[in-house]
Amino acid sequence: MKEQVLGVDVNTENYDELIPKLFANIDAEKKSLVVAINPEKLMKAKEDPELKALLNRAEFQIPDGVGVIIASKLQKGNIKSRVTGVDTMDRIVREAARCGKSIFLYGAKPGVADAAASKLIETYPDLIVAGTQDGYEQDTQKVIDTINEAKPEILFVAMGSPKQELWIEQHRDNLYPTLYQGVGGTFDVLAGNIKRAPAAFQKVGAEWLYRLLLEPTRIKRQMNLPKFLFEIIRQNK
Template sequence: MTTLLNAEVTGLNSLNKINILNIPFIKTTNKRLLTYIKEEHIDKKKQAFIITANPEIVMHADRDPAYKKIVHSADCVVPDGIGIIYASKILGQPLPERIAGFDLLHDFLRIAADQQKSVFLYGAKPEVIQKAVANLKKQYPQLIIAGYEDGYHSYPEQVAERVKNTEADFVFVGTGFPRQEQWINTYRHLFPHTIAMGVGGSFDVLSGETKRAPGIFIRLNLEWFYRLVTQPKRIGRMMALPLFLMNVIAVRILRRS
């Protein structure tokens, strides 16, 4: 069983991290994170590798040492998932808020549009990514889309070369974990000035193929429940949540004994 480091550790200079089952999550608000990324990475043209992690990702990292190493190499691991917030409270080191990956994606898209930065989108089915790009052009008319590629491309190294050649300021990879983080980690040396982030199934939502949970579910932190009801095939994946919380509770008991 994984263990939790007791101390809060400093990371990203002015941002702190706490370890939940040996995964270092940033301890900050969405607003402060955006300010930091803008000032310390975008403005300075310094690469940032961002992982939006939920309990599924934490449990996968626990089983896969190579993937855990990739997670630890990221510049910041964002608490995406209400289970992560609950875990931080159980362990007595509460995180201030959940930072939803889909919302963070839109924050970065707004920044890119406002500052004339370019983005590259990689993932989803060919027809889905095309619809997502078309919708983004309508939603963010000033957004510079340097390029895009579907997630079924046979040669991921060619996609990486395309990203390199476009010199995109942001690259969003929606091929699902762990593939998206593995791809970013493998090729990040090719685009040293890029903000790179895995976005899971966000392109399906941006395209309109999949609907995000209604606002009431999001506000009540029940987005996971909406996905389970509308996508019952996800139940197997969601079993990671109770196992994750059981491990967190076990760590708390061990710390008290």
């Protein structure tokens, strides 16, 4: 099920409801794209019709951000819990290891995808990593050929949003994988290059605050949250 937040579709499922749907699509060979929806992205989409259309064309839009939960509550919606991009990737990888589906990691600086893959295999020994490719290869056809030769069911793309979603949408008809997710900086988190917020911050949906404490220059970006909530209140008067 989905509801709209500022004109963008957002899935209402939690992890336990979402993952079976993703893997059912794999089994049915139905290509699917997972995009993460947060207040910053919604505010950009409000001013950018092309971005809004791109987000709405995805098969799954996960509520990645406490602001989206608050917005749903304010408009009496059904989104009850955050479904973050990094945790969705982890849940997908866990299920892939369980049922024998293979993954491919594409993006980030040279060596990062390899390090992330090693960490995933360390966590999930049964996981099949069909291959990796850094994001610095300039020959797009070579990247496509590398992925297709590996024949993974699942492709994770780490380019930053919306570049990664645009790349997936542009090329997925010519790619072997069935399930696609743009994962931003998640490879760097897995590789240990970027530290994720402590569990206490994650639990209350305050990872944004942790990042702000580490990088005060992010304050301009974080101002999108109060602007976003004001816009939600204004539209629901």
